Amino acid sequence: MSNHLVQLFKRGPQWVLGFMSGTSLDGVDVALIQTDGERIHAFGKWITISYTSAQRQTLSTATKDALNWNWSGPRPKSFANAEKVMTIAHADAAKKLLEYWDGEKPVLAGFHGQTVLHSPPIEGQKGKTLQLGDGQLLANELGMPVVFDLRTADMEAGGQGAPLAPVYHTALLERAARERGDGEIGGVVLNLGGVANFTWQAEGYAPIAFDTGPGNGPIDEWIEKHGKGAFDENAKFALAGRVHEDKIEEWIKHPYFHAKPPKSLDRYDFSSEKLVSDMSLEDGAATLTAFSARTILHSIAQMPSRPNLVVATGGGRHNPMIMQYLSEEFGDALVDASVLGWRGDAVEAEAFAYLAARSVLDLPISFPETTGVEKPISGGQLVMPAR
Template sequence: MKRVIGLMSGTSLDGIDAALIETDGVRIAAFGPGETVPYTREDRAILQAAVDAALDWQFTGPAPDFRRAEAVLTDRHAEAAERVAAAAGLDLDAVELVGFHGQTVLHRAPSGGSSGQTLQIGDGAKLASRLGVDVVHDFRTADMLAGGQGAPLAPLYHRALADHAGLDGAIAVLNLGGVANVTWMAPGRDPVAFDTGPANGLIDAWCARHTGEAFDRDGALAASGRVHEATLDDLLQHPFLALAPPKSLDRWDFTLEPVRNLAAPDGAATLTAFTARSVADAITRLGRPDRLLVTGGGRLNPTLMRMLGEHLGVAAEPVEAVGWRGDLLEAEAFAWLAVRVERGLPTSLPSTTGARHAVSGGRISRV
């Protein structure tokens, strides 16, 4: 068993999730402290500028200069790791490994027989040097080189959590971040996983544009509006939704264009319904789960959770219902995956990303 810190920064650019666990990359022995460290307004602006530059670039021609964003990102992740170690009462030399996801600035799924491309910025070598701890990073590239989607990568950790908690039956674990992805677990089968469509990304962008808030707190704006059914039908025609899994997307593959003429409450209601419907339609194609466990920021939106339950006919439960930590689950996942990379164990399977074979994906920067 190793003491490992996992670090995750999602596409919402709201902050860094950091968590300590003890694991051998198969079993989970203990859950240590964790926390979410928000980005400052200045940091977020720098990171958003990097995302904007990447969206303009689209992997064509010379890459933008991401050095400023990468330096800020790496420094903030170092500080988050230091805080978690201190909260555990540990010196950093007692931490044996760090899993560093980095910040996704651009993701292009495989298409037409061509491999996809993905870019997570973050300096693993610099982070290892500052912390004095070996760092595992660049988790997604190897999977994409093997023909996979490069995402989602948490499903094998979801299975480890389910085993740890003694869960049985058909379990769907739904992550509602900027993008929604689901892990479907049934007895005797490898987990199946894929991105279902937007989660909070469009809702957050709508709120930022119309209210100045970063998200729809408590789902209140959506609850005060009316779903515009014709617009919802238009949204549901997006070609991504018709694709069979495995599939992945970039947060920016969907836009606010279809709702541009709606009032703020109605736009929020319609986008929230779109997330719920696209998720429910995707899960229904797999079957009806015995339990739907929801992680990510979307689980804190009661309007979205209610709509999910209505469309699926199964109560949407926050993962805290089974003792998991919804704010830290992805950080924990990259801690667990880091140990698997070090041991050469699979971090993705054909059933979770569509790779041609099981892949142990990641690079290790040694101290």
């Protein structure tokens, strides 16, 4: 069947489903793109389906158990339940999307799974990563082939396992260049997720990408801890607080921010509990938000040249305080993804559709400049629906 898929893509671009469930545990993003594994030919529909409170609690329990487990001893029992719950939630989200899709049926799905633990390589030792998700169950539910477990091959080859979206970010920048008609491919695609990361590209250079530091994750965690919702809507609490500059100056000295890329983080490497537990709600929100923005600026400043275009994607672009910090540095070069006709909240889900197509075609999905792997490699496991 994988040969059949290869032949389909050789005939022309195909529609592919992609999924993302971020570390904020807010819900499932599912999106359709049309691709041949090289170019993005068209964007299809996309939706976000929020997790129910029960689903979210199940995933939260598994995440906490993973942090306590930390690869030592038997796997927590909560993993199996969480894996089934989130896989069915993904299937239900895709079925809902396809109800409103009147285009050609997708031939493939790219399934990221739910990251509960990520430990980058240390001092020559290979790293480990764990995304919960039952690829076979999803394939059975959808009745279509599914590519999943997209990070393991990279880590087995000595890579960071993250970020994986850069090859898709590059395809987006190439699409934008074609649409402009100038052929000049360059800029930064900034993903403001639970952990922030970006892809930098300029003519004459291989793309560079890495995790810049905490994104929305610690802010969301802090707001939820105080019973004020799942995130700081419109930066309400952050804008009412005082930024503790002395704390940020201390945190920015962390070795991570001065290590050369490629590099990656676990969502909980910089948690609100570690950073602002002694602050008020407002001051904690303000300081965490400023810290996220400063680490992004610090990281982009390390690039070989200043970008003329910075495209903000992900949930954090809805945070006016983060965007203000970025705007003060980049001015008109900073744009929301929608300005280029991209779907800013769907980019990560689209990326895993694109990666699935590349996986089937045995095209590389990770690279020395993005994950630190020795040479460009493909990855992912392909499963077919049970008959």
